Amino acid sequence: MSAQITQELQAFGFAKVIVVLKSDASNASASSIKAGIEKHFVVSEYSQTASLAASLDLKTANPAFRYYPNLGVALGTVNRESLASLRADKDFVGSVSGAPQISLIRPAMVANAASSQKKNWGIESLKVKQVWDAGFTGKGIFVGHLDTGVDGSHPALKNAIASFARFDALGREEKPAPKAKDSDEHGTHTAATIAGRTASGVEIGIAPEAMLASAEVIEGGDVVARVLGGMDWAVGKGIKVLSMSLGLRGWWQDFLPLTRLLRARNILPVFAVGNEFAGTSRSPGNYAQALSVGAYDKNIQMADFSCSQRFNRKRDPLVPDLVAPGVDILSARPGGGYQLMSGTSMATPHIAGLAALLWQAKPHATVSQIEKAIFASCTLPANMSMERGNRGVPDAVKALAALL
Amino acid sequence: MKNKQTKVDPKLTSQLDRASADQSSVQAVFTLDLPKKKLLQPDEVQAATERVLQRVEQNVGTKAQDYNVFRNLGAFAVEADEPFIRALIDEPEIASATANQQSDAAETKKTRLITKA
Numbered sequence: 001m002s003a004q005i006t007q008e009l010q011a012f013g014f015a016k017v018i019v020v021l022k023s024d025a026s027n028a029s030a031s032s033i034k035a036g037i038e039k040h041f042v043v044s045e046y047s048q049t050a051s052l053a054a055s056l057d058l059k060t061a062n063p064a065f066r067y068y069p070n071l072g073v074a075l076g077t078v079n080r081e082s083l084a085s086l087r088a089d090k091d092f093v094g095s096v097s098g099a100p101q102i103s104l105i106r107p108a109m110v111a112n113a114a115s116s117q118k119k120n121w122g123i124e125s126l127k128v129k130q131v132w133d134a135g136f137t138g139k140g141i142f143v144g145h146l147d148t149g150v151d152g153s154h155p156a157l158k159n160a161i162a163s164f165a166r167f168d169a170l171g172r173e174e175k176p177a178p179k180a181k182d183s184d185e186h187g188t189h190t191a192a193t194i195a196g197r198t199a200s201g202v203e204i205g206i207a208p209e210a211m212l213a214s215a216e217v218i219e220g221g222d223v224v225a226r227v228l229g230g231m232d233w234a235v236g237k238g239i240k241v242l243s244m245s246l247g248l249r250g251w252w253q254d255f256l257p258l259t260r261l262l263r264a265r266n267i268l269p270v271f272a273v274g275n276e277f278a279g280t281s282r283s284p285g286n287y288a289q290a291l292s293v294g295a296y297d298k299n300i301q302m303a304d305f306s307c308s309q310r311f312n313r314k315r316d317p318l319v320p321d322l323v324a325p326g327v328d329i330l331s332a333r334p335g336g337g338y339q340l341m342s343g344t345s346m347a348t349p350h351i352a353g354l355a356a357l358l359w360q361a362k363p364h365a366t367v368s369q370i371e372k373a374i375f376a377s378c379t380l381p382a383n384m385s386m387e388r389g390n391r392g393v394p395d396a397v398k399a400l401a402a403l404l
Numbered sequence: 405m406k407n408k409q410t411k412v413d414p415k416l417t418s419q420l421d422r423a424s425a426d427q428s429s430v431q432a433v434f435t436l437d438l439p440k441k442k443l444l445q446p447d448e449v450q451a452a453t454e455r456v457l458q459r460v461e462q463n464v465g466t467k468a469q470d471y472n473v474f475r476n477l478g479a480f481a482v483e484a485d486e487p488f489i490r491a492l493i494d495e496p497e498i499a500s501a502t503a504n505q506q507s508d509a510a511e512t513k514k515t516r517l518i519t520k521a
Contacts, residue, residue: 231474
């Protein structure tokens with residue numbers, strides 16, 4: 001069985017497969033081929049089409065498979081039993097393989113901020129100011145930030161970057177360390193949401209006295225070793241939280257042992273769940289061992305783009321774990337200005353910042369204590385379904401009380 | 405003889421198949437099968453990696469062209485020819501093997517697997 005089919009069956013209880021039909025089957029009519037193979041496919045309530053149909057309240061039937069007569073190929077969903085019957089079908093089936101999941105970049109929504117905008121609304125929504133007033137601003141806490149880089153000269157960030165690094169194709173740190181620069185604009189935005197300082201009256205950071213160990217890991221090719229190089233480097237910097245607004249679409253186990261290892265080192269992994277709507281998610285954000293973050297908007301409604309998915313596992317079967325502000329988020333733009341961005345990428349650093357505040361309040365807390373305090377503070381709004389928002393919206397004041 | 409099956413990224417498998425045909429080198433990322441109850445120290449990770457690379461070198465008769473150890477993570481990245489990588493996958497210390505280059509060269513810059521969320 002292909003590794004991809006195995007991984008999907010383990011994670012979801014179903015897998016998407018490509019079936020190449022036998023060449024002599026092409027002599028049969030399309031309708032008899034469809035009728036012949038239909039019995040091998042299942043409609044899964046966990047599939048993305050089913051989730052979308054359910055969220056839109058569509059009553060139309062969800063096809064279990066599609067047949068492409070010109071190619072002599074069928075694409076469909078199977079469970080363990082139906083996969084076995086598919087493989088045993090000597091009349092029609094030539095070969096069965098996993099369906100590749102190629103993902104396109106879906107850019108975060110970006111807009112210019114009006115000059116009158118002075119505040120990230122997420123600060124108020126999460127009740128962070130009351131925690132600052134209690135004396136907890138993230139001071140003394142190091143947060144790992146792996147992204148497209150960061151503009152270290154931005155007024156909101158120039159005192160927030162403790163270290164910056166870039167890595168070669170095998171994940172080796174470039175020496176001497178380069179100046180903190182953003183190869184894009186995504187990293188500057190997410191970094192300032194975690195730890196941006198108030199500059200010219202603009203308030204954007206959740207933990208405005210935390211320090212960042214920030215690394216450029218996702219521009220210049222999709223190289224796993226660069227992400228690992230960044231993780232390894234950040235761990236060596238003594239971080240308490242790792243914020244990663246990136247991921248591989250679908251379920252991939254590649255980062256699972258490393259995510260377990262972060263927790264064993266008492267580092268909270270805070271990962272984005274992805275922007276591809278209901279019924280799907282990204283790894284490592286969809287691991288039970290990660291704190292995965294979805295997005296909501298100013299009206300405390302689930303962002304439609306925010307991923308959500310139920311897994312076939314006992315522990316933490318639903319992702320994201322919770323939701324955070326992720327629509328029209330005001331934060332830093334490389335070069336000195338500010339802009340609005342939307343995405344679970346923007347929600348994730350809010351929770352990384354919140355974790356930094358809590359860790360300052362209880363420096364010897366364990367990763368599970370911090371996570372439990374955040375989870376205990378969550379409320380699911382009446383207009384948000386559990387399948388989409390899971391535990392719902394955290395509250396910094398309640399999380400602090402739960403921890404202390 | 406190893407007790408557990410190494411988890412191998414299907415993308416790495418296809419890169420190895422291609423490399424076998426055109427004799428090119430392959431970059432892969434490996435995680436070590438770490439003991440559950442003990443966190444390995446960075447020096448132990450380095451030593452374990454070098455031990456397994458040397459063993460494969462002796463068995464296969466070629467060297468890795470380059471490698472880098474993620475000492476805090478219990479993982480390492482290697483660039484080597486195809487027989488070396490296949491032999492490394494079979495070593496008992498290896499828990500998983502992943503293709504380092506996740507995008508095929510033929511794909512455009514816009515088609516990426518690791519993307520911003």
